[in-house]
Amino acid sequence: MSTRFARQTMTSCCPEEKDPFPSSCTYQKAPAGLKADFPIFGGDSSACCGGQTPKPDFPHEKPGYRLWGFVENFLPAPASPVPRVRSQMSREDRRGTLFARLGIGRNSYRIAPGLYAIGAPDAQSPVMVTANYKLSFDFLRFHLTGVNAWILVVNTRGINVWCAAGKGIFSAQEVACRVQAARLVDIVTHRRLVLPQLSATGVSARGVKKLCGFEVVWGPVHAKHIKEFLDKQMKATPDMRRVTFTLRERVELIPVELGHMGKPTLYLVPALFLLSGVGQGIFSVGSAVSRGATVLLAYILAIAAGAVLAPALLPWLPGRAFAVKGAVIGAAAGALLSALFAGQLAWLEMLALTIFIMAASSYLTMNFTGSTPYTSPSGVEKEMRKAIPVQALGALAAVALWVSAGFMGS
């Protein structure tokens, strides 16, 4: 049975694991709450010169490290001092969240694993476990205002709870390892850990109990319910146990979806311009530029339809298969383009561009299945086996029609 606790690490579409210290528990990293210091221009160099008053000493400063803004002070503890963190969002947090949402530095937005404290926890206080992706930690911390608790951050290599659990990184071993490293048995008298429900994909509660003696209580899916959960003596209502996929949650995923478009765009756009130049005179630079600009607009519309509108409008688009949803919104975008260029484009060109937008949008929307919390991999594969040949045929037909239209001199 124990092999079931040691689930093989799954490769997945989640952020790549970039951990310079793969052996999670044996390596002594920077104490929790400190990050490596990378001074750019030595901002404090004028502190003792130029007649300015020297700043008071910072007792928690360490050479080579910089304190995270969310750390208020440190509590003494058997293993190492425990950083006591704030529950308020600071400008530093807000900026970090924005960058992570935009995909900038998202793969290294991590905090040191280990034990943290919030409020004034004691030996009876609950222990909340979370991932070391800073957004996961922040969501929990922001919802613990007025709560006295311990926060045990496990090393998920900077990946969020659900993805890390899916990869098998957020595992029973990792939790047990952190419990031991923090010497939790000497800090709390109870033997209970509150884990986020979504970590159950990678954590076996029995495994945790067996490995470190702590019982797992499955907390709510969303951090926003954590206080209510604690108030109800750690009982979750059915609502707390369900994932959601609200408009806001879907829109937050759009920038990362768009980020995936960079590389394909580099190859596709020159190809589209080249195809647009093919015509009666074999190749015309003028046509390549003028017709190419129209195709570029069609490409932008396809991205807008498949990677922006389809995720946002997901529940309202017809069909269950994402490829169908994408094709429908793509057809609407194609109709819009045709209406905008009525009189300037031949009907063959309008048809070619509409089919192109539909195929591209359908493919892009199908890719969004990897970001939703309700599509099963078996279902996605089933859908793809049917959709990809149709999308490929559509793209080929669009190219054939577009090049034919070029030969007709329209």
Added chain:
Amino acid sequence: MEDFRYLPGATSLVYDKESCVGCGSCAIVCPHGVFVMNEKKAHLVDKDGCMECGACALNCPTEAIRVTPGVGCAAYIISGWIHGKENASCGGEGDCC
């Protein structure tokens, strides 16, 4: 999540009710309410709601539940078709979730 339904009849979830010891773990960990506890047995009430996350199977003490967990991302599946499931990856920066 009632607004969101994916393809019916696709999940790899298999449940052997005879092996259920009624611990209730599956009903707790499932984020889609696929299992419901009734009379000390788990009941599979919404099989098509399963997204194959694998939480139920991992936390079932008697292996009464089996499911093939995986990644529902198109790029990953295409990579699996080309390079084999063992070597599949999302390619690029690989940060779609």
